[in-house]
Amino acid sequence: MRRLGRWVVAAVVLLLGRGQRPRELPPPEPVVGGAAPAPKAELLVIGLLILSAAFAVAFVVVYAGGADTQLLGLALGLCFALLAVASVVTAFRLAPPEEAEEPYPEPSHPTEIAEVEQIVVESGRHLTRGKLLGLAAGGAGTALGLALLAPVASLGPVFDTSRLRREPWRRGVRLVDAEGRVLRAEDIELDTLHTAFPEGADPENLASPIVVVRLEPVRLDLPPDRSNWAPAGILAYSKICTHAGCAVSLYRAPHYEPTRPRPALVCPCHYSTFDPATGGTVIFGPAGRPLPQLPLAVGPEGELIALGGFSGAVGPSWSGVRE
Amino acid sequence: MRRSVLVVALLALFLPKLGAAESGPNLYLQHCVSCHGRGGAGVPPGGKNFGPPLQGVGAQAADFYLTTGYMPLQEADQEPVRKSSPFSEDEIRSLVEYIGSFGGPRVPQPDPERGSAGEGLRLFTENCAGCHQVAAQGGLVVGGTAPSLADSTPTQIAEAVRVGPYLMPRFTTKQLDERQVDSIIRYVQVAQDPDDRGGWGLGHLGPIPEGLVAWLLAGGALVGVAVLIGARAP
Numbered sequence: 226m227r228r229l230g231r232w233v234v235a236a237v238v239l240l241l242g243r244g245q246r247p248r249e250l251p252p253p254e255p256v257v258g259g260a261a262p263a264p265k266a267e268l269l270v271i272g273l274l275i276l277s278a279a280f281a282v283a284f285v286v287v288y289a290g291g292a293d294t295q296l297l298g299l300a301l302g303l304c305f306a307l308l309a310v311a312s313v314v315t316a317f318r319l320a321p322p323e324e325a326e327e328p329y330p331e332p333s334h335p336t337e338i339a340e341v342e343q344i345v346v347e348s349g350r351h352l353t354r355g356k357l358l359g360l361a362a363g364g365a366g367t368a369l370g371l372a373l374l375a376p377v378a379s380l381g382p383v384f385d386t387s388r389l390r391r392e393p394w395r396r397g398v399r400l401v402d403a404e405g406r407v408l409r410a411e412d413i414e415l416d417t418l419h420t421a422f423p424e425g426a427d428p429e430n431l432a433s434p435i436v437v438v439r440l441e442p443v444r445l446d447l448p449p450d451r452s453n454w455a456p457a458g459i460l461a462y463s464k465i466c467t468h469a470g471c472a473v474s475l476y477r478a479p480h481y482e483p484t485r486p487r488p489a490l491v492c493p494c495h496y497s498t499f500d501p502a503t504g505g506t507v508i509f510g511p512a513g514r515p516l517p518q519l520p521l522a523v524g525p526e527g528e529l530i531a532l533g534g535f536s537g538a539v540g541p542s543w544s545g546v547r548e
Numbered sequence: 549m550r551r552s553v554l555v556v557a558l559l560a561l562f563l564p565k566l567g568a569a570e571s572g573p574n575l576y577l578q579h580c581v582s583c584h585g586r587g588g589a590g591v592p593p594g595g596k597n598f599g600p601p602l603q604g605v606g607a608q609a610a611d612f613y614l615t616t617g618y619m620p621l622q623e624a625d626q627e628p629v630r631k632s633s634p635f636s637e638d639e640i641r642s643l644v645e646y647i648g649s650f651g652g653p654r655v656p657q658p659d660p661e662r663g664s665a666g667e668g669l670r671l672f673t674e675n676c677a678g679c680h681q682v683a684a685q686g687g688l689v690v691g692g693t694a695p696s697l698a699d700s701t702p703t704q705i706a707e708a709v710r711v712g713p714y715l716m717p718r719f720t721t722k723q724l725d726e727r728q729v730d731s732i733i734r735y736v737q738v739a740q741d742p743d744d745r746g747g748w749g750l751g752h753l754g755p756i757p758e759g760l761v762a763w764l765l766a767g768g769a770l771v772g773v774a775v776l777i778g779a780r781a782p
Contacts, residue, residue: 474677478717478718480716485715486715493678498690
């Protein structure tokens with residue numbers, strides 16, 4: 226109860242004292258020896274800070290316009306370098322020299338704190354363009370902050386994630402190779418790995434590239450609902466690893482099986498290993514879910530066509546993708 | 549007189565070798581038949597010695613496995629590695645001829661001069677670099693290793709592309725035609741003897757060691773600058 230009373234008194238005092246200027250004290254003795262104004266150095270520092278801010282803005286502009294990594298590095302590097310030069314010039318030319326034999330004691334007493342404040346204020350007194358300098362420093366800091374925050378946009382769409390799930394494969398789409406030639410079932414031989422794309426679709430789309438392999442039909446062990454997905458033992462899987470999105474470009478194709486591990490699709494980045502015979506299940510490595518399988522069929526002229534979309538989400542796993 | 553002594557001495561040097569150079573079938577019976585069976589019929593797994601049939605693999609695969617020293621193997625389930633072959637060149641030639649007589653593709657005749665190193669780089673990146681690394685220095689596959697191509701001859705590369713030895717997939721002529729294989733070989737030749745601008749290849753391991761060295765050098769320079777600007781005024 227007494228505590229509450231103290232709080233009330235403190236609040237009243239604060240309210241009444243609000244807006245009143247502290248009593249003027251007689252100007253204290255100057256502590257810092259008068260430093261000569263150095264307007265040229267100030268101008269130099271201001272110019273450097275503004276240039277630094279300009280390069281930070283250039284970083285954002287390059288990032289927004291396609292992000293050439295070398296230009297990005299150059300912009301950010303120059304921004305930091307100019308900031309560093311500005312700091313060095315400030316230290317040598319603008320900050321008044323002061324010799325201290327011992328480190329400052331921890332400011333504990335109010336008068337000591339006041340003295341430090343006084344030193345800071347007096348150090349700035351010889352600046353002729355203090356405000357402009359402050360503005361330039363603030364501008365450089367803000368621009369640098371913006372430049373460092375801008376790449377957050379690369380983390381992906383926040384509001385509409387449906388375009389991450391769009392895929393070009395649907396029933397009847399023919400498989401073509403990188404040169405656009407239609408892949409036929411007879412092209413896919415045992416122990417070979419083919420990369421294929423949907424005919425007429427953008428090959429750059431994450432869901433476009435697939436790997437096509439052929440296994441002997443007797444060794445297939447697909448889930449029951451995929452029994453007709455692999456005509457003559459020909460299987461298609463997304464080429465994008467479900468771990469970190471690298472291209473699954475390794476095919477472990479044993480030349481002589483009794484002494485070798487069984488066939489597997491392997492991602493060269495972190496060695497996630499998928500079993501093509503069982504529907505792309507993970508048999509080794511960091512991937513958390515199977516490679517999405519594409520149901521295949523053989524068309525009337527022996528060409529390979531898709532029977533529908535993938536068995537799961539294509540690409541690296543992210544929030545909400547479990548299948 | 550003296551000349552005839554010399555001739556006899558030379559003959560004495562060469563005769564044992566001539567005598568040791570046996571015919572393909574004899575060599576096969578001595579060194580290969582225990583795992584690959586009579587007439588290349590293969591030996592099914594079950595016992596200590598077993599191996600795949602050689603009928604249909606052709607001179608192409610035989611030449612690859614023998615010139616690289618992959619065969620003969622000590623144990624049937626070993627991973628074959630490149631070593632110097634216990635057979636002489638003549639012996640390899642007669643063995644290859646004998647195994648080729650079981651039927652199958654002939655030894656390819658690549659001509660890297662016909663290929664382009666630029667196209668080879670693209671094809672190598674797409675088809676080979678996943679395992680062999682873009683610098684052709686070899687790497688890992690789960691369950692085995694991908695060998696370095698530093699000592700591979702053009703013929704061996706052309707053979708390996710078609711044969712798919714050990715865990716490697718093979719490539720049909722529809723996937724990579726002969727001219728494309730020539731380009732790949734041309735690129736591998738460049739990678740075997742790279743032109744290191746700057747003089748420091750750092751093992752051709754790529755951007756990670758390069759970045760590491762850059763960081764170390766730049767870090768040293770930064771420390772130097774920090775010492776310089778942080779020096780106390782005299």
